[in-house]
Amino acid sequence: MTSFSEGWDSEARLVQGRWVERRPRRPEIAGQLHTEVSLMSWPAPQLPLPVPVPAVARAEPLVAWHDLVPGDSLTTPDAAQARSLAGFLRALHTADPVEAVRRGTPSARQVREQRATMTAEFDSRVLPLLPAERREPATALLAEVAALPADTLVHCDLGPEHVLTRDGELTGVIDFGDVHIGDPAIDLAWALNDTPPAFAAALTAAYPADP
Incomplete structure (x- = not known):
């Protein structure tokens, strides 16, 4: 097994180059991982980019596995990638929040x-x-x-380390541990405020984001 860089919530190891094994670092993280297990198989087919779909490998202590989502962290954001990410966010943000809560997402x-x-x-x-x-x-x-809205399924931890790329194209979005029903603006915070102007402009046009 190969260990990934240290994560705050879970220990993660690559197994046989194909699967990711995850173990919660703290008791409260087990609940987040169970939420991912219950939820992610439902939106995954609706999303235009691959996402982790974990399953429980062992209940106690909790161990979950999912297929490896290939790619490396986004380091040089460009306009084409912004349009791809906008399509992903549109799909995620239009997922049915009632069904998401039924599957264990924080309401x-x-x-x-x-x-x-x-x-x-x-x-x-x-x-x-x-x-x-x-x-x-x-x-x-x-x-x-x-008073912020709470009406949309959101990733809530979207940054360059969780947006994966290979050969200039986005290949997936990972780390849904903080997923909940919340304000869609949280998923635009990094993308609009800490990226090159061309990326932010392309994402705003493709999402589109209001003020």
Whole structure:
């Protein structure tokens, strides 16, 4: 077996050059991996790029396997790749959220409860540390976070390390551990704000993204 670079959530090893074996690093990650097992076989045929479709190999301690999604992390984003990613995101974001929740995806209610807990913690622990003139805009920002939409199946951890490429073409999207029903803008954050202008412009035109 060959170990991949250290992941925050799971240990991952390549087996016989064909399969990826994953083991949760922490107890709470087992629940995320079970969600992937329950969910990913459903959207995979609807998506224009390959994604991991894990299955449980051993229940206790949890071990899951899936076919290797080939490719390397995206390092030189271009407009053609942006259009390919836009097609992937359109398909993912139009998947039925009711069916996704039925298959174990965290629901809109759960996501809103998590946001409320997070913003309350920021309000009590972080805001008092800010200069007085920053507290009012920070409070307004937290209110906006709490009110974000929760109506779309989202990847929620989309960045260049999870978008794979080979010979200049996208070959897959990986790491769906944070998938949930949330705000589709989260999947555009990196793609529109930390990529070359040509990539961002092509993705905006092909998605399309509103302000």
